[in-house]
Amino acid sequence: MSSNPSRGRIAPTPTGYLHLGHAATFWTAAERASGGTLVLRMEDLDPQRCRPEFSAAAIEDLRWLDLAWEEGPDEGGPFGPYQQSARREFYFEAWKRLRDGGFIYPCLRSRKDVATAAQAPHEEEPVFPVAWRTETAIDHATPEGRNWRFRVPDHEEILFEDGLLGPVRRTALQDFGDFVVWNRDNVPAYELAVVVDDIAMAITEVVRGADLLTSTARQILLYRALQAAPPLFAHCPLLRDEHGRRLAKREKSLNLRALRERGWTPEQVRVEAQRLKT
Ligand code: GLU
Secondary structure (H helix, E strand, O other), X not given: OOOOOOEEEEOOOOOOOOEHHHHHHHHHHHHHOOOOEEEEOEOOOOOOOOOXXXXXXXXXXXXXXXXXXXXXXXXXXXXXXXXXXXXXXXXXXXXXXXXXOOOEEEEOOOHHHHHHHXXXXXXXXXXXXXXXXXXXXXXXXXXXXOEEEXXXXXXXXXXXXXXXXXXXXXXXXXXXOOEEEEOOXXXXXXXXXXXXHHHXXXXXXXXXXXXXXXXXXXXXXXXXXOOOOOXXXXXXXXXEOOOOOEHHHXXXXXXXXXXXXXXXXXXXXXXXXXXXXX
């Protein structure tokens, strides 16, 4: 048992190999939780996109980076294996709570419908049109067959103090709209699963990439609906190349395996990641 009560986590999605950006974020997460507990959680919910070989590769790469976790897939721990695919019952429980509380509604509009309807192409992401909202429905026993959307509080400003970026502000219906908590193909959505898990795993600070800042605003609404206190948040700058392009777009050449095969050391990865921080 450590004396520092902080609990951080690293949460890769095994849809491909880890790259430089992951290394930078995970090191930051480990440093900020140092002296406390670090949890490894495999976010392998989507059976269409996630593959067991990428989970295994991620663990190998994390070890190569010299990251160590106290709780996670191969350690067991008080909450069972931290693989989202093994935790569907917890997401379903949360879905029922949101349904009973009147926070969510079933929706047959696809992501493509939403993208087509978006007024402003420059938006970070298309905002679900308010006109498409439907009534909440407490008579559904399961989420199957529909997207389920969380009804955001109209025009509310969500403010939080980011541990790395300072104050962050997002406005409901402007920066983001009613968002999916359960997908039509019966896969719990990222926003819901991550909040349920961060609560269950008693995470005190969430460290992740700055591409998820708007997600954090959505997740703060989910914490409120589920009557849990949100953790602290720290968002790491995204890595960009000399032309300002996001590195994730060149994932293949910069994945950690490719670099390792080219003879790089973890220390070189660290230096390069530092250089590419925006
Ligand atoms: N699994 C997500 C990703 O790989 C990160 C989720 C999070 O840290 O909240 O992008």
